[in-house]
Amino acid sequence: MMYELKTKETDRSVFEFIENVESPKKREDAYKLLDIFTEATGYPAKMWGPSIIGFGTYHYKYESGHEGDAPLVGFSPRKAKISLYFATGDTKREELLKDFGKHTTGKACVYINKVADINIDVLKALINQSVSFLKEAYPNQ
Template sequence: MKEPVMRETDASVIEFIENVESEKKKADAYQLIDIFKEVTGYDPKMWGPSIIGFGSYHYTYASGREGDAPLVAFSPRKAKISLYLTYESEEREKLLENFGKHTKSKACIYVNKLADIDIDVLKVLIKQTVEHYQKLYPNE
């Protein structure tokens, strides 16, 4: 079986951020580390080559496929900052109405810069995501 791409590594979070080209994205990444760490209580870890995750859980699908994933994560990508706050609920959708300028997919919320969003709403989204995955996968 092939090695999963999404796995925790020993790579340096600081080194990764220092290699981000945009100074603004770099500053936002450091601010996000502070926010995610404050809300989750977990230290940042690299997951794969470009995702900064906080905490982890082990999942097993009905198909038998299993693996590990961060409870919450982000990545300061070239185009936008990806926020891995992945579960969907009515409450989350309501929060996103007051979140600020963003786009979303099933797995991510995308923002251009932190100045575009409400940080207090971000903190609630992080907290709810952590609680959701800890309840869904209580072994962590």
């Protein structure tokens, strides 16, 4: 049985999704992030699954035969925190995060409470680094 990736690109409206974010502050931050990610990547924002706003796409294939598509970078304004998605397995990420501001990290995500807590220049560097890392790791995109 092939593993089915739940997070697929959809045709849902990114703006509609952001407009439905309950907290007005989170909504405002989502629009700020939308601008930053769009400007940094040059890719249009797309909805991935029900709650991730992704930019760009790459096709991955593991040795196990598991393969799929994923956004190069993205974010999700969740109830508790805002999740930021960058490339995992990139050693430069740790370096950049030292100057990022208030955040916590999960396996695949970096969590922030609000945009005001972070350094926007470092965010742009993290986005650019993630995109170039994935394009190198997964050429022929």
